[in-house]
Amino acid sequence: MDHLDLLEAESIQIIREVAAEFSNPVMLYSIGKDSSCMVRLAQKAFFPGKIPFPLLHVDTTYKFREMIEFRDSYTKSIGAKLIVHTNRQAIDEGANPIKLGTQKCCSLLKTRALLDALEAGGYDAAFGGARRDEEKSRAKERVYSFRDEFGQWDPKNQRPELWNVYNSRVDKGQHIRVFPLSNWTELDVWQYIQRENIPIVPMYFAKPRPMVVRGGSLVSAEQDFMLLPGEKTEMVMCRMRSLGCSPCTGAIRSEADTLEKIIDEMKLVRRSERENRVIDHDQEGSMELKKREGYF
Amino acid sequence: MPGLLRFSTAGSVDDGKSTLIGRLLYDSKGVYEDQLASVVKASANTSGGGGGGKIDLALLTDGLRAEREQGITIDVAYRYFSTPKRKFIIADTPGHEQYTRNMATGASTADLTIILIDARNGVLQQSRRHAFIANLLGIPHFVVAVNKMDLVGFDQAVYDKIREEFTGFMERIGAPAPLFIPISARDGDNVVTKSERTPWYSGPALLPYLEDLGEDAGSEKKPGRFPVQYVLRPNLDFRGYAGQIAAGTFRKGDLVLALPARRHSRIERIVTYDGDLEEAAAPHSVTLCLADEIDISRGDMIVPALAAPHVARRFKADIVWMNAKALEPGRSYFIKHTSHQVRAMVRLIHHRTDVNTLAQVHASKLELNEIGQISVETHRPLFFDPYNDNRVTGAFIVIDPLSNETLGAGMIRDVEGAEETRGQVTAADREARFGHRPAVIAVDDSEAALLLERELFDRGALTAVSDLKADAAATLALAKAAGMILIVTGEPPAGSLDARKMATHEAVALLERRAMLMGHEDQLQAGEGI
Numbered sequence: 001m002d003h004l005d006l007l008e009a010e011s012i013q014i015i016r017e018v019a020a021e022f023s024n025p026v027m028l029y030s031i032g033k034d035s036s037c038m039v040r041l042a043q044k045a046f047f048p049g050k051i052p053f054p055l056l057h058v059d060t061t062y063k064f065r066e067m068i069e070f071r072d073s074y075t076k077s078i079g080a081k082l083i084v085h086t087n088r089q090a091i092d093e094g095a096n097p098i099k100l101g102t103q104k105c106c107s108l109l110k111t112r113a114l115l116d117a118l119e120a121g122g123y124d125a126a127f128g129g130a131r132r133d134e135e136k137s138r139a140k141e142r143v144y145s146f147r148d149e150f151g152q153w154d155p156k157n158q159r160p161e162l163w164n165v166y167n168s169r170v171d172k173g174q175h176i177r178v179f180p181l182s183n184w185t186e187l188d189v190w191q192y193i194q195r196e197n198i199p200i201v202p203m204y205f206a207k208p209r210p211m212v213v214r215g216g217s218l219v220s221a222e223q224d225f226m227l228l229p230g231e232k233t234e235m236v237m238c239r240m241r242s243l244g245c246s247p248c249t250g251a252i253r254s255e256a257d258t259l260e261k262i263i264d265e266m267k268l269v270r271r272s273e274r275e276n277r278v279i280d281h282d283q284e285g286s287m288e289l290k291k292r293e294g295y296f
Numbered sequence: 297m298p299g300l301l302r303f304s305t306a307g308s309v310d311d312g313k314s315t316l317i318g319r320l321l322y323d324s325k326g327v328y329e330d331q332l333a334s335v336v337k338a339s340a341n342t343s344g345g346g347g348g349g350k351i352d353l354a355l356l357t358d359g360l361r362a363e364r365e366q367g368i369t370i371d372v373a374y375r376y377f378s379t380p381k382r383k384f385i386i387a388d389t390p391g392h393e394q395y396t397r398n399m400a401t402g403a404s405t406a407d408l409t410i411i412l413i414d415a416r417n418g419v420l421q422q423s424r425r426h427a428f429i430a431n432l433l434g435i436p437h438f439v440v441a442v443n444k445m446d447l448v449g450f451d452q453a454v455y456d457k458i459r460e461e462f463t464g465f466m467e468r469i470g471a472p473a474p475l476f477i478p479i480s481a482r483d484g485d486n487v488v489t490k491s492e493r494t495p496w497y498s499g500p501a502l503l504p505y506l507e508d509l510g511e512d513a514g515s516e517k518k519p520g521r522f523p524v525q526y527v528l529r530p531n532l533d534f535r536g537y538a539g540q541i542a543a544g545t546f547r548k549g550d551l552v553l554a555l556p557a558r559r560h561s562r563i564e565r566i567v568t569y570d571g572d573l574e575e576a577a578a579p580h581s582v583t584l585c586l587a588d589e590i591d592i593s594r595g596d597m598i599v600p601a602l603a604a605p606h607v608a609r610r611f612k613a614d615i616v617w618m619n620a621k622a623l624e625p626g627r628s629y630f631i632k633h634t635s636h637q638v639r640a641m642v643r644l645i646h647h648r649t650d651v652n653t654l655a656q657v658h659a660s661k662l663e664l665n666e667i668g669q670i671s672v673e674t675h676r677p678l679f680f681d682p683y684n685d686n687r688v689t690g691a692f693i694v695i696d697p698l699s700n701e702t703l704g705a706g707m708i709r710d711v712e713g714a715e716e717t718r719g720q721v722t723a724a725d726r727e728a729r730f731g732h733r734p735a736v737i738a739v740d741d742s743e744a745a746l747l748l749e750r751e752l753f754d755r756g757a758l759t760a761v762s763d764l765k766a767d768a769a770a771t772l773a774l775a776k777a778a779g780m781i782l783i784v785t786g787e788p789p790a791g792s793l794d795a796r797k798m799a800t801h802e803a804v805a806l807l808e809r810r811a812m813l814m815g816h817e818d819q820l821q822a823g824e825g826i
Contacts, residue, residue: 001299001579016526048530132374158371160397165632165634166632183376188383
């Protein structure tokens with residue numbers, strides 16, 4: 001077995017364990033490459049049956065159009081049940097990252113929306129596609145990450161986690177976030193997508209796109225975009241390395257228009273994928289702070 | 297690319313553990329430039345660790361705000377890097393005594409552990425504690441990195457002294473012989489490439505050794521163990537048992553045994569999303585379909601018919617206690633073992649081991665971060681192997697039924713008391729064996745009794761003739777419990793079949809009509825209650 005086989009076997013074990021021990025699990029589906037990978041692992045875990053839990057997408061309404069189209073057609077094609085949740089109230093009150101700042105916007109449209117969706121569904125376990133190599137506070141997080149009644153993570157008081165024996169006991173109102181891809185790296189995910197022929201959003205592949213250079217980042221000018229004074233749009237050969245909300249996700253200049261080229265690029269790349277995610281850098285240790293409040 | 301290697305490291309900032317990991321990540325390009333830039337930014341804000349004027353590589357690994365503020369490692373962090381030869385997962389664990397539980401957590405999945413020793417300080421209690429815990433958790437390979445050799449002028453005598461002392465310690469605890477490497481994590485000596493500053497050292501540099509370390513063959517050759525995680529019944533035509541093979545190899549057509557039902561069957565299919573397999577080995581996650589309809593559910597185990605694990609409710613285990621609420625004998629806990637959760641009680645604590653002196657001392661409780669040996673009794677039998685034979689089926693965690701917290705981690709060492717390899721012999725088992733239910737039959741005289749016994753005996757019954765005495769009641773109870781047909785002479789006891797007025801053949805016929813002798817069910821007439 002090569003390293004992808006080992007990671008696959010480990011992730012399937014985690015997914016089955018959750019489906020067996022929790023009464024009402026849900027899989028958070030963010031439409032990105034990691035989610036695509038995680039959904040495939042879930043299909044494998046229950047084959048020839050269907051995935052026995054719904055997929056939940058927390059839609060900030062700032063996602064790229066291509067992501068939403070992909071979401072709807074892909075989940076339909078695999079026969080998965082999709083639930084979409086949006087913090088309507090905040091959107092109606094005009095929440096957006098430019099007006100509120102990224103921290104507050106994330107807090108309302110992602111964290112609050114997620115916690116509301118979990119509560120509304122009465123879910124006691126929620127799968128997420130986060131990996132430990134993404135960010136330093138994630139490196140410390142358990143595969144089964146316990147959340148209290150308020151959805152909060154306490155990094156100093158995590159349950160010990162040994163072998164592959166997971167403690168699934170929670171009281172009513174509490175839940176567990178589960179990260180079956182904990183031990184995968186970004187390169188592993190790409191190699192697996194290639195090996196398994198997993199469909200992904202076309203935005204990961206390079207092509208000329210209308211972009212704006214803002215604060216050192218390449219920002220897409222394709223939708224819902226407001227030019228700041230002095231900015232102008234130019235066509236740039238680029239691709240998304242990680243997918244988030246359109247105002248806060250930068251692209252990278254790249255010629256990689258096939259999986260082979262993306263993987264070659266990955267092996268050479270010297271910068272982390274979240275570098276282009278504005279929200280990780282709003283303050284020192286910012287991901288840890290967001291996670292404590294209930295962010296994924 | 298071969299599989300991956302998981303290794304753990306422990307030691308405090310002072311031993312240079314985080315610096316070593318930072319070095320491995322940095323030199324193997326497992327760190328991105330922007331992450332490095334943020335470390336450079338943070339280096340200016342902290343006082344701890346690091347090398348004068350250089351980037352503080354330790355900051356690459358201490359991820360929590362509290363850790364960066366205090367300059368210590370609190371929790372296990374997992375790090376990933378790969379070289380063209382192999383992928384690595386590092387469990388980076390804190391070394392302080394108060395974090396013994398995190399050390400054990402990191403060690404639980406590791407194939408190898410690196411023990412760092414500061415060349416200036418020699419072997420410390422912390423190094424010994426780490427080695428002891430790593431060995432307790434069954435890590436098969438050890439590397440002792442004697443660090444900061446640059447600060448002792450790459451003096452071979454310093455290295456040799458540490459090597460000698462620590463080799464002795466490892467022998468005493470029965471751990472595998474380690475590989476010693478003199479390094480400087482800060483400067484990179486003998487980390488990725490061999491250093492010219494240690495001409496007296498003939499062994500490999502650390503990274504090449506990790507890259508070339510052979511995978512432990514044994515696992516797929518061990519007896520098969522398949523804990524059932526999930527029963528798949530997508531439609532009426534499919535019933536499959538989903539799980540991850542914990543050990544061994546399962547092949548299509550293999551004769552297997554399902555525990556605890558003790559029913560035999562054959563593997564009909566090994567199902568995966570990517571198509572059926574002819575065989576599958578640990579640690580593959582697959583779905584098994586059996587030839588026979590057997591009632592198997594989550595928590596059950598499928599094993600080879602001729603190589604079953606222990607099946608018992610009592611066992612002896614080493615335990616690492618991980619909660620402020622002490623372990624106390626007599627208390628009720630949950631145990632999770634493979635895919636099985638059962639209620640359990642700690643019967644007694646044999647001893648606590650002082651991880652600093654290795655002395656085994658008497659203990660009435662085990663407090664946070666203490667290690668001891670206990671006897672456990674579970675409400676239902678577990679299917680297990682000693683931990684040294686199988687790190688999956690020999691491991692368990694202890695959960696608090698009240699707070700739901702994970703309290704401890706256990707390594708099963710041995711069965712205690714009666715092994716329920718065949719389950720307790722029940723009345724039904726005896727009936728199945730002897731072909732009849734128990735009975736006491738009263739007969740007038742001993743000659744008729746012997747005749748009746750002959751008849752019954754010839755039909756395969758387990759019989760005995762007893763003369764009724766004063767303590768008859770006890771004898772009768774004993775015989776019935778043994779599943780026998782007991783023929784008594786003298787006064788008939790209550791509840792016995794009274795055969796005194798019957799000829800022997802009539803008595804046998806009566807037993808047959810009452811279906812007490814099997815193989816004659818068809819003769820049972822309606823209305824003749826049993």
